[in-house]
Amino acid sequence: MNPALQALIVIVVGVGGCVGYFFLSNLFLDKVLFPARGPNAGVNTSRANMIRPWLFLFPAMVALGLYLAYPVFATAWLSLNRNGEFVGLANYSAMFGEPKFWESMRNNMLWLVVVPAGSTAFGLLAAQLTDRIRWGNLAKSLIFMPMAISFVGASVIWKLIYDTRPVEQAQIGLLNALWLKFEGGIGSFLLLRLLPGLFVLAMLALLLWAVWALLRPLVKGGSAGGFWVLAGRIVGALVALFLAWELATWLVGIAGNDLPYGQPMTWLSMPYWNSYFLMAVLIWIQTGFAMVILSAALRGVPEDTIEAALLDGANPFQIFFQIKVPQIMPTIVVVWTTITIVVLKVFDIVLAMTNGQWETQVLANYMYDKLFRALDWGMGSASAMIIMLLVTPILVWNVYNARKEMR
Amino acid sequence: MADLKLVDVEKAYGEVKVLKNINLDIKTGELIVFVGPSGCGKSTLLRMIAGLERITGGDFTIDGVRMNEVPPAQRGIAMVFQSYALYPHMTVRDNMAFALKLAKKSAAEIAAAVDKAARILQLTPYLDRLPKALSGGQRQRVAIGRAIVRDPKVYLFDEPLSNLDAALRVATRIEIAQLKEQMPNSTMIYVTHDQVEAMTLASRIVVLAGGGISQVGTPLELYERPENEFVAQFIGSPSMNLMPGEVVATGAETVVSLANGGMARSAVPTQASDLGLKVNVGIRPEDLVTTTGEAAFTGEVEITEALGEVTLLYFKRQGDAAQVVAKLPGIHAELRHKTVALAGDPRKVHLFANGKSLLYR
Numbered sequence: 001m002n003p004a005l006q007a008l009i010v011i012v013v014g015v016g017g018c019v020g021y022f023f024l025s026n027l028f029l030d031k032v033l034f035p036a037r038g039p040n041a042g043v044n045t046s047r048a049n050m051i052r053p054w055l056f057l058f059p060a061m062v063a064l065g066l067y068l069a070y071p072v073f074a075t076a077w078l079s080l081n082r083n084g085e086f087v088g089l090a091n092y093s094a095m096f097g098e099p100k101f102w103e104s105m106r107n108n109m110l111w112l113v114v115v116p117a118g119s120t121a122f123g124l125l126a127a128q129l130t131d132r133i134r135w136g137n138l139a140k141s142l143i144f145m146p147m148a149i150s151f152v153g154a155s156v157i158w159k160l161i162y163d164t165r166p167v168e169q170a171q172i173g174l175l176n177a178l179w180l181k182f183e184g185g186i187g188s189f190l191l192l193r194l195l196p197g198l199f200v201l202a203m204l205a206l207l208l209w210a211v212w213a214l215l216r217p218l219v220k221g222g223s224a225g226g227f228w229v230l231a232g233r234i235v236g237a238l239v240a241l242f243l244a245w246e247l248a249t250w251l252v253g254i255a256g257n258d259l260p261y262g263q264p265m266t267w268l269s270m271p272y273w274n275s276y277f278l279m280a281v282l283i284w285i286q287t288g289f290a291m292v293i294l295s296a297a298l299r300g301v302p303e304d305t306i307e308a309a310l311l312d313g314a315n316p317f318q319i320f321f322q323i324k325v326p327q328i329m330p331t332i333v334v335v336w337t338t339i340t341i342v343v344l345k346v347f348d349i350v351l352a353m354t355n356g357q358w359e360t361q362v363l364a365n366y367m368y369d370k371l372f373r374a375l376d377w378g379m380g381s382a383s384a385m386i387i388m389l390l391v392t393p394i395l396v397w398n399v400y401n402a403r404k405e406m407r
Numbered sequence: 408m409a410d411l412k413l414v415d416v417e418k419a420y421g422e423v424k425v426l427k428n429i430n431l432d433i434k435t436g437e438l439i440v441f442v443g444p445s446g447c448g449k450s451t452l453l454r455m456i457a458g459l460e461r462i463t464g465g466d467f468t469i470d471g472v473r474m475n476e477v478p479p480a481q482r483g484i485a486m487v488f489q490s491y492a493l494y495p496h497m498t499v500r501d502n503m504a505f506a507l508k509l510a511k512k513s514a515a516e517i518a519a520a521v522d523k524a525a526r527i528l529q530l531t532p533y534l535d536r537l538p539k540a541l542s543g544g545q546r547q548r549v550a551i552g553r554a555i556v557r558d559p560k561v562y563l564f565d566e567p568l569s570n571l572d573a574a575l576r577v578a579t580r581i582e583i584a585q586l587k588e589q590m591p592n593s594t595m596i597y598v599t600h601d602q603v604e605a606m607t608l609a610s611r612i613v614v615l616a617g618g619g620i621s622q623v624g625t626p627l628e629l630y631e632r633p634e635n636e637f638v639a640q641f642i643g644s645p646s647m648n649l650m651p652g653e654v655v656a657t658g659a660e661t662v663v664s665l666a667n668g669g670m671a672r673s674a675v676p677t678q679a680s681d682l683g684l685k686v687n688v689g690i691r692p693e694d695l696v697t698t699t700g701e702a703a704f705t706g707e708v709e710i711t712e713a714l715g716e717v718t719l720l721y722f723k724r725q726g727d728a729a730q731v732v733a734k735l736p737g738i739h740a741e742l743r744h745k746t747v748a749l750a751g752d753p754r755k756v757h758l759f760a761n762g763k764s765l766l767y768r
Contacts, residue, residue, distance in 0.1 A: 304492035307459050312506035312557075313480030322505075326496040 018059075025055050072388065079381035091378040101383070103359055104366040107275055108390075111346060111362065113239050114246075114276070116339040118283040120332060123290025127298050128320060130291075140295065144288035151285070155352035158281045162267040162353075176264045183261050197254045200247050207244040211237045232333070269358040278360055281349050286342065290335045297331035298324060330401060337398040344391045363387050409435055409469055409483065409560035409594045411456070416465035418451055426452060426618050429465065438587055438595040440605040442641070443615035449598045450565055452615065456596065457486050457563050469560065480506075485554035486563040489570065491546045493538040493553075499525075500534040503552045524552040527589070528582075544575045551586070564597040568604065576601075584608055602642060606630075614638050636762045639689050645719065645732045647689045649759070650704065654684045660753055661765075663688050667725055671703040673756035675765050686765070689757035692719070692734040695749040702748035703756075704731055713740045720747065 029051060030036065034044035079091055095101050126143050130136035146154060163173030171177040182188040214237040218230070268274050301324050309323045325332070347364035354360045361369075363383060371380030411433040418426040426448045433439050441449040454460040456467065458479030467474050474482050485506075493502050500521055507517045525531045528548040538546055547567060554562055567583070568576045584607070587595060599605055605612050606626045614621040614629065614637070621641075622634040633639035633647075640646040650671070656662035657677040663686060665671055671688045690703065706722040718739040722731040733749055758765040 302490070302492065304488045304490050305494055308486070308488060308492040308553075309494070309505070310459070311457060311479045311484070311486050312553075313509045314505075318509060323494060327494075329496070 021059065022056060026052070029055060075381045075384050075388075078377050079385050080378075082378040087378070091382040095379050095382050095386075100361055101366060104361045104363045104383075107359075107361060108344065108346075108363050110275060111279055111282075111343045112340060113242055115279050115282050115286065115343045115346075116336045117239065117243055118279070119286035119290045119339050120294075120336050122283065122287040123292075123335065124294050124325075124332070126287065126291040127295035128324075131295065131298060140291065143291055146285045147288040149285065151282075151346075151348035152352050154281050154285055155349050158277075158284075159268075159353055162277055164264050164266045167262070167264055171264060173264075173267075175267060179265060180262065182259075188259075188261065192259065193254055197251060200251050200254065204244055204247045204251065207240045207247065210240045211244065214240065268354050268360075271359045274354065274358055275360050278349055278353055281353070282343065282346060286339050290339065293331060293335050294328065297328040301327050330404065334398060334401050337394050337401065340394050341391055341398065344387060344394070363390075410471075411561065411594065411596075412466075412468045412471075413456075414466045414468075416452075416455070416462055416467055418448070418455060418460065419463045424618060426455075427464075428619050431613065431620065431623065433594060433596070435594055436591055437610045438597060438608055440609035440612045441596065441598045441615055442600065442602065442605045442612060443621075444641070445600065447615040448618060449600075449615045453486075453563055453565055453596060453598045456561075457484055458482055483560040484563055485557045485559035485561075486565065487547075487550045487554050487567045489566040491538075491550040491570075493546055493549055495538055498535050498537055499530060499541070499549050499552075502538065502549055503556050506553070506557050520556045520558075521552075524555040527555065527586070528552050543571050544579060547571060547579060548582075551583075560594065562593055562595040564595065566598055566600070568599070568601070580604055580607060602644060606642075612642075614641060616641070632764070632766055633689075633757065634764050634767050636687065636689070636759050639757060639759070639764070643691055643693075645692050645734070647691045647757070648695070648704075648731050649687045649689050649729060650731070651728070652686060652688050654681050654686060657681050661758060663758070665703060667704060667706075667728060669703040669705060670701050671751065671756055672701075672753040673758050674753045675756070675758045677758075677765065681765075684760055687759040689759060690751040691755065692732045693717075694751045694755040695733040695735075696751070697735070698748050698750040701750060703750050705746065705748040706731060707746050708742045708744060711740050711743045713738050718742075722747075 029048050034048040034051075035041075036045045036048070038044075080086060080088060082091060126140070130139045130143075133139075149157070160172065161174045162176075163171075164176055165171050165173070167180075171180060182192060214233045218233065267277050270277075305323055305327070306319055309319050314323065345364055346362055347368060350360055350362050350365045351368065355365070364387060367380055367383040367387065370376045370383055374380075411431070413429050413431040416426070416429040416431075417424055429452065431439075441452060443449045451460055455462050458474070458477065462475045469482065494505065497505065503521045503524060504517045507520060512520075521534070522531070525534055528551060530545070530548055530552055533541060533545060533549075538549065541549065547570075550567070564583075568579055571579060580603075583597075587593075587608070597604070597608060609626055611623060611625055612629055613623050616637050622629060622638045624632075626642075629638055629642045633642065636649060640649070650665050650667060650669075652663040652665035652671065654661055654677060655664045657679050659674070659676050661673045661675055661677040661681070663671045663673065665688060671690070673688065677684075688703070695704075704722070706725060708720045709723045710721040712719040712721070715738065717734050717736055720733040720735065720739070720742060722733070724730050731749075733747075
């Protein structure tokens with residue numbers, strides 16, 4: 001049978017099965033089990049309404065239990081075994097002895113800070129800039145489009161952008177094609193040193209301002225907000241400080257490094273930078289998500305607070321940073337943590353582009369390496385547990401925030 | 408010192424003119440109230456004065472300086488919004504200090520201004536709270552405080568009391584009146600759809616209708632000498648009874664024979680040429696009294712509403728004429744389903760021809 005036809009049948013049977021389940025089970029509940037007629041009509045109706053949520057939740061709960069809860073415990077058990085023997089924490093200690101594991105941890109931490117920061121910042125920028133223009137919706141759809149591309153598909157696209165050919169051949173990679181246009185003259189100075197230098201300097205200034213803005217209430221000793229706000233401020237300030245440090249090292253590099261003009265670069269095998277080239281892919285994808293959510297949040301900011309700020313003499317920047325952004329802070333936090341969870345699970349991009357070579361390994365790909373290439377079930381499960389431990393607190397916090405937002 | 412002047416101001420959205428021919432002179436220290444039915448443009452006019460809406464025609468000046476193109480913050484105005492528009496993420500203190508911080512005032516200056524405003528509005532204990540921890544009335548006072556700290560020349564109020572409950576509305580109304588007393592040199596413009604607020608607060612009321620100004624005057628001028636039928640019916644509750652008729656005698660006292668068969672006498676003078684003029688006789692419900700002599704209106708009482716101090720009598724409609732309402736002092740519930748004859752004191756009987764009062768010819 002044609003695979004397309006098979007897929008169609010699966011879709012029809014799957015969707016039809018779901019609809020059929022909900023419709024028929026509901027019918028059974030209302031007509032047979034607790035019919036809303038006869039002497040017990042009132043009692044039956046309230047009983048049926050008590051059972052109905054469980055009826056609808058039942059398939060989801062079974063599927064989640066089977067495919068999510070059970071594997072967690074099975075994996076935890078596997079991580080304590082080697083070749084069918086219980087070995088306690090031996091798998092973990094072996095893993096902690098591997099430099100590749102620590103490389104993955106380090107890279108994951110870098111991803112964890114850079115990707116959510118980049119996606120949220122660009123998303124916020126796009127949301128604000130497209131808000132009041134006529135073709136804003138068109139721009140938004142274009143920025144959102146990468147969300148529709150799978151991570152592997154996006155990786156293939158970006159692998160072509162980073163592609164390298166020998167110097168005598170025509171470059172098919174966009175980045176190298178652009179790079180080879182520079183030959184070290186005045187244009188190169190302007191576009192490769194001055195412009196990025198100024199941009200990085202501006203970002204650096206913005207980050208330092210953010211650090212100051214986040215920490216100022218602590219220094220002043222004001223008591224607006226509880227423990228979580230305090231913790232959020234400190235974490236935010238540390239993240240901003242780390243990013244500022246990264247940018248400062250870039251600035252030094254932009255100012256001082258000799259650039260190898262005329263040579264095609266193998267972008268993906270440049271240690272340190274190649275991680276950023278991989279992150280660019282995920283930022284490119286997640287910016288659309290951040291933009292859509294933040295755009296809705298920005299529209300939800302009461303117009304009259306903006307008008308009041310206008311009357312108070314605020315300029316557009318002050319309105320944005322001091323009136324709009326603080327009011328959508330809960331949404332920014334939710335977007336940030338949601339992207340953080342995506343980042344912790346990042347796997348496809350690294351697998352498809354470098355497979356963890358040249359110091360780009362991340363935890364999920366490390367786990368895949370151990371589980372399905374080395375067939376080491378013990379260490380693979382142990383690394384899976386580490387990922388879960390990292391994701392869980394963020395997930396809990398995210399759910400807590402999202403629920404608070406909804407109330 | 409702030410004299411506001413609007414000359415031929417208009418507002419158009421594309422082809423549609425929602426406001427036109429707005430001419431208004433507002434003197435320093437006045438409290439002007441804009442009233443009018445929903446959609447008459449009173450809030451739009453206020454927002455044009457604030458600078459939140461563009462003025463599409465005419466001139467708006469403050470102390471002789473044209474303000475049409477001046478950004479809102481530099482017009483020397485402060486506005487209190489209907490929804491308070493407090494910054495939800497700032498404490499009461501920061502809400503009030505925001506404008507001063509933006510204006511780069513010194514910390515001592517800001518603290519002094521905020522403390523003074525807080526003292527006037529009894530907000531001192533709440534300075535470090537967030538708006539969400541305040542009651543509606545307190546939020547309203549913070550919104551007013553935010554205006555006061557800026558020490559503006561002109562205060563704009565956009566239906567500031569409409570989100571408060573009835574008891575608080577009365578209390579806050581009195582507070583605003585006291586605030587005005589304390590600041591005799593500030594000019595205030597106040598938008599409301601509530602007549603009681605308009606009548607009690609205003610030094611002058613501007614009645615807006617149909618995209619223009621219907622009448623400007625002190626509250627009692629508007630009540631006693633309405634320029635047209637719209638103002639006559641808009642001011643006062645229940646609204647003025649209008650009964651069609653024809654002038655049968657002219658002079659210092661005009662006599663009108665009404666279509667319902669009654670006779671009305673009015674102290675509005677008419678000339679001999681007015682004989683036979685079709686007019687509407689306007690008598691406020693509270694100006695109607697029961698009579699045994701010549702009656703302007705005789706009819707059967709359909710419903711009575713006894714409020715204690717007064718009783719409202721709603722009469723059965725006669726043909727397609729508007730329902731007549733009378734407001735008699737005291738309790739008269741027994742008048743239901745009785746036939747009652749009513750007349751008005753000639754000094755309180757208004758005459759309108761083609762919608763305009765004969766007083767203003």
